[in-house]
Amino acid sequence: MNTRNKLIPQQQPYNQQLKDCLLRKKKITLVVRREDVIHKHVSGNKFRKLYYNIIAAQDKGYDTLLTFGGAFSNHIAATAAAGKELGIKTIGVIRGDELGDNLKQTLAQNPTLKFAVSQGMRLHFVSRQAYRHKNEPDFVANLFQIFGQFYLVPEGGTNELAVKGTEEILTPGDKEFDYICCAVGTGGTIAGLINTAKPHQKVLGFPALKENFLHKEIAKYTWSNNWELIRDYHFGGFAKIDKKLIDFINMTYTLHNLPLDPVYTGKMLYGIIDLIKRDYFPAGSKILAIHTGGLQGKAGMNLRLAKKGLPLLIEG
Numbered sequence: 001m002n003t004r005n006k007l008i009p010q011q012q013p014y015n016q017q018l019k020d021c022l023l024r025k026k027k028i029t030l031v032v033r034r035e036d037v038i039h040k041h042v043s044g045n046k047f048r049k050l051y052y053n054i055i056a057a058q059d060k061g062y063d064t065l066l067t068f069g070g071a072f073s074n075h076i077a078a079t080a081a082a083g084k085e086l087g088i089k090t091i092g093v094i095r096g097d098e099l100g101d102n103l104k105q106t107l108a109q110n111p112t113l114k115f116a117v118s119q120g121m122r123l124h125f126v127s128r129q130a131y132r133h134k135n136e137p138d139f140v141a142n143l144f145q146i147f148g149q150f151y152l153v154p155e156g157g158t159n160e161l162a163v164k165g166t167e168e169i170l171t172p173g174d175k176e177f178d179y180i181c182c183a184v185g186t187g188g189t190i191a192g193l194i195n196t197a198k199p200h201q202k203v204l205g206f207p208a209l210k211e212n213f214l215h216k217e218i219a220k221y222t223w224s225n226n227w228e229l230i231r232d233y234h235f236g237g238f239a240k241i242d243k244k245l246i247d248f249i250n251m252t253y254t255l256h257n258l259p260l261d262p263v264y265t266g267k268m269l270y271g272i273i274d275l276i277k278r279d280y281f282p283a284g285s286k287i288l289a290i291h292t293g294g295l296q297g298k299a300g301m302n303l304r305l306a307k308k309g310l311p312l313l314i315e316g
């Protein structure tokens, strides 16, 4: 018999309404959907994006997942944990061949990769130059040469099956909201939200990187134009962070007991609050912000912040 092991939510996502004087003054309802709690290690949108890919991999008879990511990637950590939980082998192709030169030292300095290895993931380091060609047939053929058969999950996990998963984030009760907001990396999460938002709703994406390709990427997976990218809150680029953002994330944790990650959700919420201050949203608006998870990235970011002499993120 063909047994399938599916990812199972450890906790149902719930709504957390934020309340403070700014929101009262501007008459804005701001609710955070705590998707981050869905699984301790396959958190937030990575659970959604892996869900149907893992089912497809098993149905096609694969016993190994291979995917790609940077050294602090939430997707790498999530894939490793999902594989461990479901008895599927995992291979992570990691950007930066210098990281492979002294693996022991790398793992000592990188909580994400250390975690991935602890979950049984096999790491394969490639140069930044080679990594750029990861979607090309020759590069993939070479991986098949090295590793044999595997089910390939793209970087960030975004493909059609991932979008099928992120289409399950919104629930019928969410029709009361006027705006749905989320952080954007590769666009798979916002695509699912766009496809399931109601006609009266607008989906706002906050890219976590400086980019000019996302609009086209997202359009590939969607059939509606009820959305917009707000490009002013990437803080200089992917995983770039400054004291203002650190203070905001720590203050949000202290005041609202809401943990945010520094790469995605922290920038999104910073952007939403700034737009509220600037009266972007009409009084009476109801906003739903999706917490896509990613909190595992805090530990690695703190090691970098300590080196730079910046304040640290509170780790909840």
Ligand SMILES: *Cc1c(COP(=O)(O)O)cnc(C)c1O
Residues within 6 Å of the ligand: 044, 045, 046, 074, 075, 156, 158, 183, 184, 185, 186, 187, 188, 189, 190, 261, 264, 265, 292, 293, 294, 295
């Ligand atoms: C990966 C990730 C995103 C980006 O999701 P995409 O589907 O790639 O746009 C957003 N938030 C968090 C916390 C993530 O880990």
